[in-house]
Amino acid sequence: MQARVRALETILTEKGYVDPAALDLIIDAYETKIGPRNGARVVAKAWTDPEFKKRLLANATEAVGSLGYVSRVGDHLVAVENTPRRHNMVVCTLCSCYPWEVLGLPPVWYKSAPYRSRAVKDPRGVLADFGVTLPPETEIRVWDSTAETRYIVLPMRPAGTEGWSEERLAALVTRDSMIGTGFPKQPGDLIS
């Protein structure tokens, strides 16, 4: 594929459609700037600031945009909150829709047939593939991203983190916990 793609880029450049310097910048942005650390800061802010959390759950696009330190967010972001009674999980059964601005590019498993096919029919089985077990009575809500709305899960704040700064809390927030296929790290998991 390397040769085929190089040829394609050559053709599109020679025909004046693309500028390779712009391509380099797009790739650099996804490799170095736009990733799950952005989402983790949003989650940590929601854990420490009840007013922000309220705004996030009411209109995530606006709330995340107001932070400034996260890259600007496109429209239609929806934050869904995990509680002791309810666990949320996000999928795109039709393709690979994913909140790029707050989580970066989706991992291969998110775009794979096993996840896309089973998340809506057997979410507990999928969670087991991630080593995640929920109490049998916990409600599981699966959000299939079939339009241009994008979903981010607000996981539950781990116990034993009272008084922690946003920055310390953000280090506990994993990408998978914001997709709903994992939990945040526990305070003891952090290597100090």
Place this chain on the structure above:
Amino acid sequence: MNGVHDMGGMDGFGRVEPEPNEPTFHAEWEARVMALMRAMGAAGAWNIDMSRASRENLRPDVYLSSSYYRKWELGMEDMLIERGLVTREELAAGRALVPGKPLPRKLTPETIDRVLTRGSFSRPAPRPARFAIGDRVRAKNIHPPTHTRLPRYVRGHAGIVELIHGCHVFPDSAALGQGDNPQWLYTVRFDAADLWGEGADPTVKISIDAFEPYLEPA
């Protein structure tokens, strides 16, 4: 279209296999394909619904056996040829043989914000919403042969309107180059038992985001 891309509820694909410390890209060409697709989209060569349709139109055996970015690359080649932006001879030769066609824009280093921030798909409402939050609705039993965002696994089943997102570009029209044709967009929640029948996990609820033309009162 009823393609293999519409995977919700299919069996037999096996376990989900998370990759520890997964890199952003697994090869340099993947990154170039991603960037080329974004740049050509920003240039106005196609919209996001057309690019999704190009992958759905890949042969089912090719779709299932190709990696994610290979599907992007194959779909992009098809779109370029269909639009006369590139010829088969050029793809074979690996270089331009005739001058390019005009495109609405060109993505430059100064304008890459265009692709790093998603645009808005909201549009002014041409009419009031037909459904309200809490309404019971049924996903129509429809099988358009062209691009649609109504997954097969909900068709014919009833659910509850949970959110209203305003009016959005209608993918079924936009994919065909027929304009935005804005439609009301709803989050509709289904019980697992309604979708998967007896024995389904009673604690599971599934929602899709459904455009108004996909729904009827239930």
